[in-house]
Amino acid sequence: MKRVIHWFRRDFRITDNTALAAASLSGEELIPIYIMSDWRSQHGWTGAARQEFLCGSLTALAKNLEAIGGRLIIRKGDAVRELEMLAAETGASAIFANRDPDPFGRAVEARLGAMAKAKGIEFSLHKDACVHERDEVRTGQGTVFRVFTPYSKAWFNLPKPLPGPSIKKLVTPAGIASLPLPQLSDWGLSSLLSTPEPGERAARERLKQFVAGPISSYGENRDIPSLGGTSHLSQDLRFGLISPRQVYAAAKKVEAELPPEGRKNSMKFLAEIVWREFYMQLLWHYPEVMDLEFNPTWRGMNWPGITAVPDAFERWCEGRTGFPIVDAAMRQMAATGWMHNRARMITAMFLTKDLHLDWRLGEAFFMRSLTDGEIASNNGGWQWSAGTGADAAPYFRIQNPWSQTKRYDPDGLYIRKWIPELRNVSNASLLEAPANGLPIASGYPAPILDHSVERNRTMQYFSQHKAQQSVKGLKP
Ligand SMILES: Cc1cc2nc3c(=O)[nH]c(=O)nc-3n(C[C@H](O)[C@H](O)[C@H](O)COP(=O)(O)OP(=O)(O)OC[C@H]3O[C@@H](n4cnc5c(N)ncnc54)[C@H](O)[C@@H]3O)c2cc1C
Structure with missing residues (x-):
């Protein structure tokens, strides 16, 4: 036997x-x-x-x-x-x-x-854990892709493995000692969070619901944090409650029945699955990104923080910066263990480009707070936002939290959902920094900084570092 x-x-x-x-x-x-x-x-x-x-x-x-x-x-x-x-x-x-x-x-x-x-x-x-892992997606010269778009093209061109069947029967020998199933208290933790229903069945149901509807308008809705326009499958992929092969196959199956616009949206959705695998292959080939900037130009950068706000990091973590879109996002994560992707980018840029704090601080806080905390995607997302990563946002492209609000939450639906203090303020007051610098509602702080001032500082920090690197002969 x-x-x-x-x-x-x-x-x-x-x-x-x-x-x-x-x-x-x-x-x-x-x-x-x-x-x-x-x-x-x-x-x-x-x-x-x-x-x-x-x-x-x-x-x-x-x-x-x-x-x-x-x-x-x-x-x-x-x-x-x-x-x-x-x-x-x-x-x-x-x-x-x-x-x-x-x-x-x-x-x-x-x-x-x-x-x-x-x-x-x-x-x-x-x-x-991947449709294509490690060395499967390579350039024509056999090297590792460091940029997403050509990686993605090569990824889509490879033949795809089909999902395998369910196991129907197992025999486990009797009498093997086992501890009880773990509980949160085993790690000395407790929670009041509303995380999604766990388990394989619930994950399959989420996938089914997503491909039955939201996938066909994914492209239009995926950037609006107040809409449930994305799949919410990240924690399921993280814990393998579903496989990326099942996700790919489900999207492809409905894609065949969608009109051309819907098909484009399904491809957009699958491109996000490819981002996940892009970051996984980068982490595989460049494990040093766990500690260092992917782009050597930015290694050794000084992240001095913002001296005028000594508790800036705590305020960011707790959603008390006075920037409604940033605070709403941080509070969403605190309450649910999940944050919308657009909001992850806004909060990560805010930490690195407005508060001038080291991306590693944010990376660790996200890992501690997220249900879907995935080392590769989290590191990739943080380095992208900090401007230090593979195919990252260039350091001079700095998102303005107020413009991001106008574009992605113009009616303040997301903000009001997560910040009760702001439920009764006008829309206009959520879209611009208050002219008088005063709080826009009682119990809610005034903005802790002026974005345009900090933006200029970021430009200065990055260009100074770059200049020092070229003096040392360390060209990008
Ligand atoms: C600073 C930052 C940190 C992040 N940390 C994580 C993390 O710890 N874990 C995590 O799974 N994702 C992370 N992401 C990526 C992305 O925000 C989440 O995957 C997405 O919001 C999950 O929601 P969803 O399942 O509805 O995504 P959908 O939009 O429905 O996407 C489908 C799946 O594709 C993958 N995916 C989507 N966007 C990305 C992306 N930009 N990079 C890599 N994979 C992606 C996820 O597995 C996701 O479930 C991070 C992004 C940023 C900017």
């Missing part, structure tokens, strides 16, 4: 799960395991939103596995050590897992591979 282990990492589903499917074909008995890691003690990225969604999704996974005859084993500790012990306890001869695109996941995989080799355990890693 061949026993094999499937290690669940960021792939909490039984449909179209590449490694799980391979494991179930390979052994007569399958031991599904999730290992709670002790990441929280090592960095400040673990937050309530993501852990709450993780707990709910693991509960759903455990039920789904039970429904097909399996049993999810929960352990806690160092993954390599736990897997080694589980294999020894159960006599399992193979470990299956899906690859993790981030550097931490890769480091564990390398250690696990070495342990398995030493113990004579078969170890197999599978592609699952």
Whole structure:
């Protein structure tokens, strides 16, 4: 009787799960395991939103596995050590897992591979988190794409893998010790957030709803934060409640039935899935972006902050900057663990270009706050906004929060939803800095800075740094 282990990492589903499917074909008995890691003690990225969604999704996974005859084993500790012990306890001869695109996941995989080799355990890693991963999308010369548009063209030109079936039956040997399913309190966290319903079924339903309607007007609506014009699938992709192959296939299926405008919108939506994979392949090839600016020109930049506002970072985190669009976005994230993409760009630019604070501070705060916190996309989004990343907004293209409001929230619907203090003020007062510099409503702060002044400072900081770099001979 061949026993094999499937290690669940960021792939909490039984449909179209590449490694799980391979494991179930390979052994007569399958031991599904999730290992709670002790990441929280090592960095400040673990937050309530993501852990709450993780707990709910693991509960759903455990039920789904039970429904097909399996049993999810929960352990806690160092993954390599736990897997080694589980294999020894159960006599399992193979470990299956899906690859993790981030550097931490890769480091564990390398250690696990070495342990398995030493113990004579078969170890197999599978592609699952991406449609195309690592080296699959290359330039004609075989090099890595550093710019999105040609990457995206090459991505779309490759043949696409089809989603695989659901696992229908599993046998997990009896008597294997397991901890209870994790709860938020296991990480010393608590939450009052309203995060989306977790689990594979809920994620599939979100995808179904999105392709049944909003996808056909995605292009027009995706930038308006008050509209539900986007898919809200980011946390599902993050935890593998659905696969990107399922998303691609679902979009392609409806695309065939849409009029030309709708088809364009579906392509626009799929281009966002490509951004996700673009950032994942960049992180794979350039893991140094975790610490450093992708563009070497901007390495060593000074982010001096704004001296006139010593609590600027706290105000930004709490949504108390006096810039309604920025504050609405930060409060949306605090309440739901999710922030609209347009709002992510506005708040990230505000932190880096108006408050002159290091993008790494914002990156970490987002990681701690978001349900969909994804190392590659978050780093990519932050470096894009700071002007330091791959194919980033050039440093001199600085978004003005007031113009962004006029363009994307002209009626103040988004702002009023998240800032109750501003529910009764006129639209006009949300679209311009108050001329007298006074608060626009009681209980809501006056803007903490003048955007045009800080914009000029940013231009100065960046051009000074560039000049210093060229003196040192470090040309872009
Ligand atoms: C500063 C900043 C930080 C970000 N941090 C994250 C993060 O931690 N996790 C995350 O998943 N996305 C992040 N994004 C990208 C984007 O904002 C979210 O993916 C999107 O808002 C999620 O909503 P949705 O699922 O409705 O997106 P949709 O518009 O419906 O897009 C579909 C899917 O495509 C992917 N996607 C969309 N936009 C992007 C993008 N710009 N970059 C990479 N992937 C994208 C996501 O997986 C998303 O679920 C960040 C963007 C910025 C500017």
